[in-house]
Amino acid sequence: MRLILLKITSVILLAILLFNCTKNSAEEMEPNTATQLTPYAVNIPDYFPKMEIPADNPLTVEGISLGRQLYYDPILSNNGNSCSTCHNSAEAFSSYSANSLPHINLAWNSTYLWDGHINGTLEDIMKFEVEDFFQTDISKLNNSSYYRSEFKKVFNVDVITHKNVEYALAQFFRVMVSSNSLYDKFYQHTANFTPSQMNGFITFITEKGDCFHCHSVGLFTDNRFHNIGIDSVFTGVNAGRYNYTNNPSDLGLFKTPTLRNIELTPPYMHDGRFQTLEEVVDFYNSGVKHSATLDPIMTKGTKMFGLGLSATDKQDLVAFLKTLTDTTFTKNPMLQQP
Amino acid sequence: MSTLNLYTRLFIILFITLTMSACKKDTKVPDKVEEPESTTSTVSFSFIPKNGTQALLWDSISNTNAAGNQFSVNTINLYISNVWLKHADGSMFKSNQVFYIDPKIASKSSFQLSDVPKGDYVEIQFLVGLDTIKNIDNGLETTMDNLNMAWPTMMGGGYHFIKMEGHYLDGASVSKGYAVHLGKNENLVQVTILNNLSFPNSSHQCSISFNVNEAFTSPYLYDLNAEANYTMSDSTAMSHIKTNLQDAFNITQNN
Numbered sequence: 001m002r003l004i005l006l007k008i009t010s011v012i013l014l015a016i017l018l019f020n021c022t023k024n025s026a027e028e029m030e031p032n033t034a035t036q037l038t039p040y041a042v043n044i045p046d047y048f049p050k051m052e053i054p055a056d057n058p059l060t061v062e063g064i065s066l067g068r069q070l071y072y073d074p075i076l077s078n079n080g081n082s083c084s085t086c087h088n089s090a091e092a093f094s095s096y097s098a099n100s101l102p103h104i105n106l107a108w109n110s111t112y113l114w115d116g117h118i119n120g121t122l123e124d125i126m127k128f129e130v131e132d133f134f135q136t137d138i139s140k141l142n143n144s145s146y147y148r149s150e151f152k153k154v155f156n157v158d159v160i161t162h163k164n165v166e167y168a169l170a171q172f173f174r175v176m177v178s179s180n181s182l183y184d185k186f187y188q189h190t191a192n193f194t195p196s197q198m199n200g201f202i203t204f205i206t207e208k209g210d211c212f213h214c215h216s217v218g219l220f221t222d223n224r225f226h227n228i229g230i231d232s233v234f235t236g237v238n239a240g241r242y243n244y245t246n247n248p249s250d251l252g253l254f255k256t257p258t259l260r261n262i263e264l265t266p267p268y269m270h271d272g273r274f275q276t277l278e279e280v281v282d283f284y285n286s287g288v289k290h291s292a293t294l295d296p297i298m299t300k301g302t303k304m305f306g307l308g309l310s311a312t313d314k315q316d317l318v319a320f321l322k323t324l325t326d327t328t329f330t331k332n333p334m335l336q337q338p
Numbered sequence: 339m340s341t342l343n344l345y346t347r348l349f350i351i352l353f354i355t356l357t358m359s360a361c362k363k364d365t366k367v368p369d370k371v372e373e374p375e376s377t378t379s380t381v382s383f384s385f386i387p388k389n390g391t392q393a394l395l396w397d398s399i400s401n402t403n404a405a406g407n408q409f410s411v412n413t414i415n416l417y418i419s420n421v422w423l424k425h426a427d428g429s430m431f432k433s434n435q436v437f438y439i440d441p442k443i444a445s446k447s448s449f450q451l452s453d454v455p456k457g458d459y460v461e462i463q464f465l466v467g468l469d470t471i472k473n474i475d476n477g478l479e480t481t482m483d484n485l486n487m488a489w490p491t492m493m494g495g496g497y498h499f500i501k502m503e504g505h506y507l508d509g510a511s512v513s514k515g516y517a518v519h520l521g522k523n524e525n526l527v528q529v530t531i532l533n534n535l536s537f538p539n540s541s542h543q544c545s546i547s548f549n550v551n552e553a554f555t556s557p558y559l560y561d562l563n564a565e566a567n568y569t570m571s572d573s574t575a576m577s578h579i580k581t582n583l584q585d586a587f588n589i590t591q592n593n
Contacts, residue, residue: 049481108482205490207571213517218485249397249412296412296503296515 037062037154042107045179047187047218051107054121057167059174063154064334067172070165072337075144076136083129083169084337089330092261093176099272102265104258104329105219107174114254114270116225117244122173126166138162178260178329186323193323200320203313209284210307211259213297220259220324226295227252229288230269237271251293263325277318285309379456379537383421383589384448385439386547387414394550396442399505399513403554405561409506409516411550415440415487416500418546419468421451423535424461431455436468438483441548446483459535462589466520466527467499473523489521493571496521500583502553506562516567518553518579525580529587536591543592552586553579 037060044051053059074082086098093103101114112118112125130136141147141160151160154168185191186201193201203209205217216222225241234242234251241250254270268274274283286306288298309317329335387394389401399410419436437449468477473496478484487497502518520527535544554560558578566575 047476047480049485202492206492207568212488212490216485217488217490218480219482222486223482224486290512292505292513294515296505296517299515 040064040175042175042177044177045184045188048105048177048179049108049219051174052121053174054123057123057170059171060154063168063171064175065338066150066154067168067170068335069150069338070169071172075140075147076130076165077134078137081134089336090264092178092264092330093335094265096266099267101257102261103173103176104178104260106176108219109223111223111225111255115241115244116255122170123166126169126173127162130166130169131162136162136165138165141165172335175334176329178326180328181260181326182323183320184326194319196316196319197323198320199313200316200318201323203309203317204320208307208313209309209317210297211284214256214295215259221256223256225250225253225255226297227254227291227293228284229290229294229298230273230283232289232291234291240270249293252291253293259321260324261326261329263322264330277321278314281309281314281317285314376540377456378452379454379539380450380452380541381454381537382448382450382541382543383418384543384545385418385441386447386545387411387441388547388549390549390551397504399507401551403551403560403562404556405554405559405563407506407554407562409554409562410504411502412505413442413501413503414548414550415483415498416466417468417487417497418449418464418466419472420463420465422463423454423459424463425457426460431459434469436472436478438481438487440483454537456537456539459537461530461532462535463528463530465499466529466583466587467525468497469526470523473497473521473526494522496523499526502550506567508563514562514567516562517569519568519570520576520580520583521570522576524573525576527580527583529584531587531589533589535589545590545592547588547590549586549588553582555582556585558582 040059040061040063042051042059057063070076071083071087074080074085076082084093086095086100087093087103088095091102094100106112106122106125109125110119110121112128118125118128138160141151147160148158151157151164151168155164157164182191182193182197186193204211204215214222214224214226214228227240229252231238231252234240237243239251241253241255242248244250262268262277266272266275266277268277268280274280284307288294288306290299389395394401394411397410397412399408401409401411403409416439417436418439419434421433421435423431425431431454433451433453435449435451438446439449440446467473472478475488475491475495477496484497487501489496489498499520500518503516505513505515508514554562558581560578560582565578566572569575569579
C-alpha cells in the first residue's frame with residue numbers, strides 16, 4: 001500500500017517537474033510563431049557599424065520575402081502606385097521622374113526624408129509611408145487569402161494590421177545593403193583605382209575637396225543636416241529642416257544623402273536642380289552661396305566659397321564618385337520584383 | 339537495496355528537487371541582498387560647454403574671445419579618454435575607456451566610470467583625444483560617431499580628437515565659418531586639473547565644463563581673422579589650439 005502510494009506520488013511529482021519545465025521552454029520560444037521561421041543574418045562589412053535590429057522584429061527569410069512582395073505590390077496604395085513606382089531597382093531604388101530618395105543602407109539611418117521629420121527606426125519610417133503617405137487600406141490585404149496566409153506564416157496573425165505591413169517592409173529594407181562597389185574592393189585591397197579615380201579620391205578625402213567631413217567614408221553620409229549653400233534665400237521646400245523644427249538655425253539644412261550609387265540617382269539635391277555630377281562638382285567648386293546658416297565646413301580660409309579645383313581635378317572627382325556604383329546591389333536577386 | 343527503499347529514495351529526491359529548485363527559470367531569488375558593501379563608486383560626468391562662466395548659447399554669435407572675435411558654436415564633438423584620478427599619496431586610479439561626447443545631444447553629453455575606488459582624490463587627468471594605441475585607422479569600434487570622427491589616412495589616419503565649429507564675424511562684420519579640428523598624435527590634449535574630489539558613496543556626479551573662449555585665448559591669442567579658421571592641415575594652428583585647450587576644462591563635484 002505504502003509502496004503504491006509512493007510510486008504514484010513519485011510519478012505525479014515527476015510529471016509536475018517535467019510539465020513545469022516544458023512549459024517554460026515553450027515560453028522561451030516566443031516570439032517564434034506557429035510555423036518555423038528561418039532566421040536571416042545580413043552580410044555586413046566590418047567597416048560598417050553594427051546593424052541594430054529591434055527585438056520585436058527579428059529578420060527572417062519569410063519576413064523579408066513578404067516585405068519584398070509588398071514593396072512591389074500596388075495593393076498598398078489607392079492610386080495604382082507601389083513603392084517600386086518611385087523606387088526602382090535599376091536607379092538604386094530611386095526614380096528620376098519622382099526625384100525620390102534612394103533606398104540604400106537605410107538600416108543605419110535614424111532620421112528620414114530630406115528634412116528629417118521622421119525619427120527612429122525603419123519601423124517608424126514605414127509607419128509614415130504606409131499609414132500617412134499611402135494611407136493603405138488594410139481591408140484589401142485582409143480580403144486576399146494569399147496575404148492572409150502569408151501574414152499568418154510570418155507574424156502568426158489572423159487579421160493583418162498596418163503594423164504587420166510596416167514590420168515586413170522594415171525587414172526588406174534591412175537587406176537593402178550596398179557594400180560591393182569598386183570603392184569597397186579598393187578599400188579591401190582587392191582592386192585598384194585608375195590614376196584619375198585615385199586623384200578624385202584624394203580630393204574627396206583631404207581638405208582639397210573636403211567632402212568627407214559630411215559624406216563620411218564608409219556609409220558616405222554622416223546622418224546629419226547641413227546647409228551647403230545651394231541657396232541664400234530660403235522659402236518653401238528650400239527652407240529644409242526649418243520647416244520641421246521652426247528653428248532659424250535650421251534654415252536651408254538638409255539631410256546629407258549617401259553618395260553610394262550616386263551615378264544612378266540623378267537628378268541631384270533635394271529639389272533635383274542639378275542633372276549631372278559635373279554640375280554638382282561645379283557647384284561645390286565655385287557656386288556656394290553665403291547665408292547665416294551656411295555650414296562652417298563650406299567656408300574655408302583662403303578658399304572662401306570655392307575649392308579652386310582644376311578642370312582635371314573636377315573630372316577626377318566625378319570619376320571617384322562613380323566608383324561608388326554597386327550593380328551587385330541594384331541587381332541583387334533578393335531585391336528584385338518577385 | 340529493497341524496492342521500497344528505491345521508491346522512498348526516488349520520492350525524497352523528487353520532492354527535494356521540486357521544492358528546492360523546481361525549474362531554475364522560475365526561481366528569482368534576489369541574490370544581492372546580503373552582499374558585502376562595494377568598495378567602488380560609479381561616478382558620472384556631465385560635459386557642459388560654457389561661454390566664460392555662462393552656459394553656452396548654441397548657434398548664436400554671442401561669444402567674444404580675447405582677440406575680440408565675435409563667434410558662435412554650432413558643433414562640439416570630442417573624445418574624452420584615459421580618465422585618471424590621483425590620491426593624495428600619489429597613487430592613481432587609471433581608466434583607459436574612451437567616451438565620445440556630443441554636448442548638443444542629451445544622451446551623448448555625459449559618461450560614467452563604474453569602478454572608481456571609493457575615497458578622496460586630489461587631481462583628475464584625462465585626454466581630449468585618443469592615446470597612440472587607439473589613434474589609428476579602425477582603432478575604435480565602427481559606429482556612426484566614430485566613422486564621422488575618422489581622420490583621413492592620407493592626412494595621418496586615426497581620429498579627430500575634437501571638432502569645434504561655428505561662425506565668426508570678420509573685420510567687415512560678415513559671418514564666416516571656422517572649423518577647429520585637432521588630430522594626429524602630436525596634438526593630443528593632456529588635461530590635468532588639481533581639485534579635491536571625494537567619492538565615499540556608491541554613486542557620485544561631477545561636471546566637466548569646457549570654456550569655449552579658452553580655445554582661442556591663452557597662452558596663444560588666436561585671432562580668427564589672422565590665423566587659420568580651418569585648422570586641419572595647419573600644424574601650427576593645431577599646436578596652438580592644443581596648448582590653449584589644456585586649461586580650458588574645469589571640474590566640479592555636484593554630489
